[in-house]
Amino acid sequence: MNSNDKPLGRDEMTNLCLILLTSLTASTGGHIRVTDFCRKFGISSSQFERVFELLQSIADERTGARIAIVRDEDRVSLMGNAGAIEPVRLTAPEALALNQALERCNLDNRVRERIAAALAPITHEATGKRLLSGDALFGGFYPAVAEAIAYGVRLRMKYRAASEDAPCERIIDPGYIEVAGDAAYLVAWNVVKGGQRSYRLDRIDSVELTEDSVIDHPFVRLSAAESLQKHGNTAKMRWSTQEAFDASTWAGIDRDSAKRNDDGTVEANVSYTSTPWLFDQVLAAGGELIIEAPDELRAALITYAR
16 A cells, blocks of 8 residues: 555544635635645545545535535536635634633644634733633533534523522523623523523533424523513612712613712612622722612621621
């Protein structure tokens, strides 16, 4: 057997498939010469044939569309857009999540550095504190949740709501993930309760992909503020100055209800799902923020502060 005809390893096959797709996408007219490709990358015609056959067998995981490449003697052409390699522009939350996943993957250091360098511009555009928060923002189960969303798989999840002392099981059909303020939320359909719910990713205790597929649900794309207003509690808050109010960027602040008083203080309603979180914001403000109502919440803050 010719040394150039030896079987290619899995990583070599994968790498050559990507190189071939990239070459076809970048070429004028979407075609290349087989002999040129083999000479450039040091492979034989039979090895190229195995790469070519593997590439022909690849299908899109969601649409089922196969990469359409054809060979006419020494010429290989890419037909249509199913196999085109195009730049992917990630949102800030997606880039942060990918950075988090990279930390868990056993990747070659050079590959990790290249990906990190590509992500650097968008991660630095993300809000500063979230950039380093990692699991504090996305929790420990983002990869499994993202996989379930991509493949349309129903989830069995243990989740601890702010009002619960321990995680409880939910059966959900995942919809989408959104980031608002200092938290990331999984918007999903609670199968048992028959309604749309938002779950903070950092409160998920465990996730299990079931053998069932999701079904179509009438998801309503609520903003984080709308979700908090729908599912949370409301408190009337007072800030000492307009500057202190403007510095508060929580999603639950109802800015339409904000009222500036003659003494310069600002009052507004705040929707929240975690009472301890709200108390921590008040205590951290050092007197610049107080709870106006309800009275029982004010009393609970005094007990909490002790």
